[in-house]
Amino acid sequence: MNTMKPNRRIFLKKTGLASCGIMLAGKISYGLSQAIKAENKLPKWKGFNLLDFFSPNPNPSREGTTGEHLKWMADWGFDFVRIPMAYPSYLKFDRSRNITPDEVYQIDVEAIDRIDHLVGMAHKNNLHVSLNLHRAPGYCVNAGFFEPYNLWTDKEAQKAFYWHWQMWAKRYKNLTSDKISFDLVNEPSMREDMNDQHSKRSAVPGETYRKVAKKAAAAIRKENPNHLVVADGNSVGRDVIPEITDLDIAQSCRGYHPGIISHYKAPWAMKDVDNLPEPKWPGQVGDQYLSRAMLEEFYQPWIELKNQGVGVHCGECGCWNKTPHDVFLAWFGDVLDILSSNGIGFALWEFRGSFGVLDSGREDVAYEDWHGHKLDRKLLDLMRKA
Secondary structure (H helix, E strand, O other): OOOOOOOHHHHHHHOHHHHHHHHHHOOOOHHHHHHHOOOOOOOOOEEEEOOOOOOOOOOOOOOOOOHHHHHHHHHOOOOEEEEEEEHHHHEOOOOOOOOOHHHHHOEOHHHHHHHHHHHHHHHHOOOEEEEEEEEEOOEEOOOOOOOOOOOOOOHHHHHHHHHHHHHHHHHOOOOOOOOEEEEOOOOOOEEOOOOOOOOOEEOOOHHHHHHHHHHHHHHHHHHOOOOEEEEEOHHHHOEOOHHHOOOOOEEEEEEOOOHHHHOOOOOOOOOOHHHOOOOOOOEEEOOEEEOHHHHHHHHHHHHHHHHOOOOEEEEEEOOOOOOOHHHHHHHHHHHHHHHHHOOOOEEEOOOEOOOOOEOOOOOOOOOEEEOOEEEOHHHHHHHHHO
16 A cells, blocks of 8 residues: 555645646745645654665765664654665676666676665664665766766666666565655756766756656555655756656755855865855855845745645765854754745755765864764754754
């Protein structure tokens, strides 16, 4: 039984007023969407991204997530982990050269077993697992690995994409949607040059995204018709995808707006990092005034989407460690309050590391010792209250 899927008759009754508004006006007005305040179709899951399989090239020296880490999350009141996977991380091929289209099907059984182990440990601690292809055949928001084709334009890439998702769906076909969900591809966009991190990006054409998402969801639900499928927002996670609202696919937003706060001095996200205006929250930063009002405007389309009956979750959020800690906490408090007050859960990028609650490497934090790790207690408390 799909615990995420409400009775259609009840849903239509509850959202009938919204449907009338759409037909008459073409869109829900701000006032009407606020008045409806529909319950989120997804639970308000809160947790973390786990980066064990994030890199296309496995790093045996990197400490992986342990059962103790997952127990801490559960003990602190969190109930969700997202596992962003680079598909090459669980393949066998000659890594001294570029991968070929045929090699994207060469599964490394031992690597799959390691992912299974992490999923099993998370479930042992009552954490929902979101499996995500951070790097899918033919697309990744990050550079650093040569793709043999383009997910959005090439049928062979799409065929491989559906094949990978059917494999994962089959592997977890007996798990219910309160245990596992399938997040199709991380932060879609069109890129002029897949190997240039700063190349110009644009939104994936809506009909293209619809076609790919629909076929991927069908491949997943071929194994279990009740599997929960999630699609990241268009334009690297920022924008609602109106073209798929009828497909019983939840949508995932991001908690990184504005980038001058969340990715201050991050070389993979910004150019000329040595000449950026100092971040403030709220306050004038460069040519814009940053405030809670701008966040409310940014998230309004996502709130309206939720009020229309589409499940919404924030799959990634947080702030790199170069932003002053007090600025980060002030901004992040507003982000979490807006999401939480609208029934939208979130996952911090990441648990341990430069965005995390543990071992973030910030220079302006009075860390608490936590079993040999450096704990950012103020950040943890802020997340637990949301």
